[in-house]
Amino acid sequence: MKALKDKILTEGIVLSDHVLKVDSFLNHQIDPFLMMEIGKEFANRFKEAKVTKILTIESSGIAPAVMTALTLNVPVIFARKRKSLTLIDDLLTAPIYSFTKKETNEISVSNKFIEAGDQVLIIDDFLANGEAANGLVTIVKEANAHVAGIGIVIEKSFQNGGKKLRELGYRVESLAKIQTLANGKVNFANEEAPLK
Amino acid sequence: MKALKDKILTEGIVLSDHVLKVDSFLNHQIDPFLMMEIGKEFANRFKEAKVTKILTIESSGIAPAVMTALTLNVPVIFARKRKSLTLIDDLLTAPIYSFTKKETNEISVSNKFIEAGDQVLIIDDFLANGEAANGLVTIVKEANAHVAGIGIVIEKSFQNGGKKLRELGYRVESLAKIQTLANGKVNFANEEAPLK
Numbered sequence: 001m002k003a004l005k006d007k008i009l010t011e012g013i014v015l016s017d018h019v020l021k022v023d024s025f026l027n028h029q030i031d032p033f034l035m036m037e038i039g040k041e042f043a044n045r046f047k048e049a050k051v052t053k054i055l056t057i058e059s060s061g062i063a064p065a066v067m068t069a070l071t072l073n074v075p076v077i078f079a080r081k082r083k084s085l086t087l088i089d090d091l092l093t094a095p096i097y098s099f100t101k102k103e104t105n106e107i108s109v110s111n112k113f114i115e116a117g118d119q120v121l122i123i124d125d126f127l128a129n130g131e132a133a134n135g136l137v138t139i140v141k142e143a144n145a146h147v148a149g150i151g152i153v154i155e156k157s158f159q160n161g162g163k164k165l166r167e168l169g170y171r172v173e174s175l176a177k178i179q180t181l182a183n184g185k186v187n188f189a190n191e192e193a194p195l196k
Numbered sequence: 197m198k199a200l201k202d203k204i205l206t207e208g209i210v211l212s213d214h215v216l217k218v219d220s221f222l223n224h225q226i227d228p229f230l231m232m233e234i235g236k237e238f239a240n241r242f243k244e245a246k247v248t249k250i251l252t253i254e255s256s257g258i259a260p261a262v263m264t265a266l267t268l269n270v271p272v273i274f275a276r277k278r279k280s281l282t283l284i285d286d287l288l289t290a291p292i293y294s295f296t297k298k299e300t301n302e303i304s305v306s307n308k309f310i311e312a313g314d315q316v317l318i319i320d321d322f323l324a325n326g327e328a329a330n331g332l333v334t335i336v337k338e339a340n341a342h343v344a345g346i347g348i349v350i351e352k353s354f355q356n357g358g359k360k361l362r363e364l365g366y367r368v369e370s371l372a373k374i375q376t377l378a379n380g381k382v383n384f385a386n387e388e389a390p391l392k
Contacts, residue, residue: 029273029309030258032266059254059274062226063262070228077225078255113225 001041001175004153005188007034008176014184018128018156026125026153027060038175039067042123042151045173046072049148051121053077053114055136057107064153065123072121077114079107079136094138096131107132109139118145127152127174130161137170149173156181157189197237197371200349201384203230204372210380214324214352222321222349223256234371235263238319238347241369242268245344247317249273249310251332253303256321260349264319272319273310275303275332290334292327303328305335314341323348323370326357333366345369352377353385 013021025031042064054076056065062078069076083091091108098105114120122136133150140147147170155162155174158181165172177189209217221227238260250272252261258274265272279287287304294301310316318332329346336343343366351358351370354377361368373385 023306024309025271028276028306029271030262030265031271032262035262036266059258059276062255062258066226066228066231066259066262069226070232073229075221075225075227080224080255110219110224113220 001038003034003037004176007031008154008178008186012186014181014186017181018159020154020156020178020181020186022154026063030063032063035063035067038064038153039069039071041175042068042121042173043071046121046149046151049121049171050119051148052117052119053145054121054123055079055109055114055140056123057081057132057136060125061123064125064151068121068123068151075113076123077109079109079139081105081107083108092139092142094135094142096135098131099129107135107139109143111143114140114143114145116144118143119148120145121148122150123152124150125153127155127161127165127172128159130159130164133161133165133172137165151175154178197234199230199233200372203227204350204374204382208382210377210382213377214355216350216352216374216377216382218350222259226259228259231259231263234260234349235265235267237371238264238317238369239267242317242345242347245317245367246315247344248313248315249341250317250319251275251305251310251336252319253277253328253332257319260321260347261319264317264347268317270317271309273305275305275335277301277303279304288335288338290331290338292331294327295325303331303335305339307339310336310339310341312340314339315344316341317344318346319348320346321349323351323357323361323368324355326355326360329357329361329368333361347371350374 011024057079090111093108149171152174155177179189207220253275286307289304345367348370375385
């Protein structure tokens with residue numbers, strides 16, 4: 001997705017060989033127009049997938065997920081990293097290990113909002129080792145619902161989360177795939193269509 | 197705002213005299229069309245306020261804030277409740293006391309994204325005692341920016357956050373003001389225009 005890649009090239013900050021900071025438009029400050037374009041792009045890529053619900057995880061997944069939901073005309077649910085005091089329903093939960101924080105946290109979704117038969121499109125901002133996406137997949141399965149696909153804004157192709165999810169048979173659509181962050185530079189994966 | 201009040205009446209769950217659960221459309225599952233309507237309504241109410249940035253707080257403020265930002269054509273920044281590992285900039289911070297959790301947490305915003313001279317519209321999902329809104333006001337002031345106004349989706353008028361903010365001179369626009377939650381029922385404040 002050209003607009004996204006352009007934004008990454010102009011505003012992304014390479015902090016190390018594996019950390020890209022995009023907090024000027026995605027993770028802290030949010031560019032609402034880019035989010036709308038991202039939502040339209042996900043909606044277009046998954047338009048045949050009969051999506052009934054979108055599932056994301058707080059906080060940076062919410063903006064792209066809501067825009068996708070608006071275009072696909074379905075509700076969006078965000079998994080909580082910390083339990084809400086008013087979330088008294090039965091919960092679908094999954095553990096997520098954070099490689100950066102070196103700790104496991106439980107994410108949770110009320111079982112009211114994902115039901116058997118739902119076709120759930122999972123949306124998240126980043127895909128690296130796949131911990132968050134796998135946790136969301138676990139929650140969809142716990143609900144006896146179906147994973148319609150996984151939409152990722154930025155995939156770090158040099159980590160193995162995307163590879164593992166695709167090997168499991170999930171359709172993973174990433175709007176920007178980063179091959180390397182070596183030498184302080186963003187290099188997109190060759191498999192991506194050329195910038196146009 | 198009629199669509200919001202209708203949604204509160206049909207889907208809101210009164211958990212106690214002071215707790216209203218709206219997690220089917222705002223706090224956990226999100227109705228993207230209602231969020232868009234809310235965004236347009238805030239944008240309309242603050243259209244003369246020369247807003248340059250929108251500031252909200254993760255997670256439930258993000259969806260209405262992004263939709264408002266889209267309509268007003270400005271970026272949105274969400275304050276973090278927990279520090280990001282890649283958020284290495286100088287931070288604007290404020291303490292927020294949670295009456296429900298009985299603990300104080302520090303919220304933070306990178307000082308890159310709110311600058312002196314900015315006209316900042318603060319958006320949040322709920323206003324009760326005003327702790328979150330006051331924390332966001334503190335952050336705007338730390339940046340030597342100006343509070344253009346405060347937009348709240350649901351104000352609990354029986355708690356004093358809105359009253360205190362208005363007495364301080366801030367323009368607070370709440371799309372639904374709840375007078376009481378007594379006897380398990382939602383009663384909107386009389387000062388609201390009649391449903392039309």
